[in-house]
Amino acid sequence: xxxxxxxxxxxxxxxxxxxxxxxxxxxxxxxxxxxxxxxxxxxxxxxxxxxxxxxxxxxxxxxxxxxxxxxxxxxxxxxxxxxxxxxxxxxxxxxxxxxxxxxxxxxxxxxxxxxxxxxxx
Numbered sequence: 001x002x003x004x005x006x007x008x009x010x011x012x013x014x015x016x017x018x019x020x021x022x023x024x025x026x027x028x029x030x031x032x033x034x035x036x037x038x039x040x041x042x043x044x045x046x047x048x049x050x051x052x053x054x055x056x057x058x059x060x061x062x063x064x065x066x067x068x069x070x071x072x073x074x075x076x077x078x079x080x081x082x083x084x085x086x087x088x089x090x091x092x093x094x095x096x097x098x099x100x101x102x103x104x105x106x107x108x109x110x111x112x113x114x115x116x117x118x119x120x121x
Contacts (some may be wrong), residue, residue: 002080003064005040008047009033009076010069011061016053016094017118018068022075028089029079031120034092040080059083089113091120 009029017028035052036042048056055061062069078084088094089112095103097117109121 001015001041005036005043006073006076007064008044009079012047012053013072013075014069014082015055015059015061018072020116020118023077023087024118025072025088026079026084027091027113027115027118028094029076030084030086030088031091032108033079033086034090038082050072052058087113087115088120093121094118 009032013025013029013034017025020028031042032047036046047053064073072112075084091112093105093109095106095118097114097119102119106119106121112120
């Protein structure tokens with residue numbers, strides 16, 4: 001189960017934040033881990049919930065053996081072991097900064113932080 005959680009976190013990091021600085025990548029992964037109640041057994045099921053991540057089920061992310069996922073696997077390992085600073089500042093949601101109009105769920109939520117191209121709530 002730990003291996004599956006590692007891959008799911010790495011995939012969400014890659015798909016949502018591969019062009020971002022490490023702080024943004026960590027924040028994206030922390031959001032997923034927080035939504036899973038910091039339980040590795042819940043990470044993949046949280047990732048696959050409907051309407052959570054727009055790419056999920058539509059675009060195939062890199063797999064465990066793909067070279068481009070390797071740095072994200074290393075970072076996901078740190079996130080799973082809580083060896084990173086929570087750069088998301090406790091966020092449960094995020095979206096790209098240029099998304100206009102912003103999602104309806106974001107209107108009444110306070111912004112926790114902005115990291116490069118993502119707003120975290």
